[in-house]
Amino acid sequence: MSQQAEELTEMFYPLIQKWEEDFNSLLLKWIEDAKDNLMPFPILRPLIRLVVDTHIQNMEEFEGGGEP
Structure with missing residues (x-):
């Protein structure tokens, strides 16, 4: 990595x-x-789970190589 x-x-x-x-x-x-507000809309649960899982996976990948 360069000095700059x-x-x-x-x-x-x-x-x-x-x-x-x-x-x-x-x-x-x-x-x-x-959570409480989405209970009447169970179809949204998989979407929320996907967003959360993707975010967690991205953070794990970032932490693996993101520190100076």
């Missing part, structure tokens, strides 16, 4: 990490809030 890329990574990584934490907490809060 390393500097940019060090500069932006804390911001990205904070955004990720905020996004995760908002996503979990939305899911918790939506």
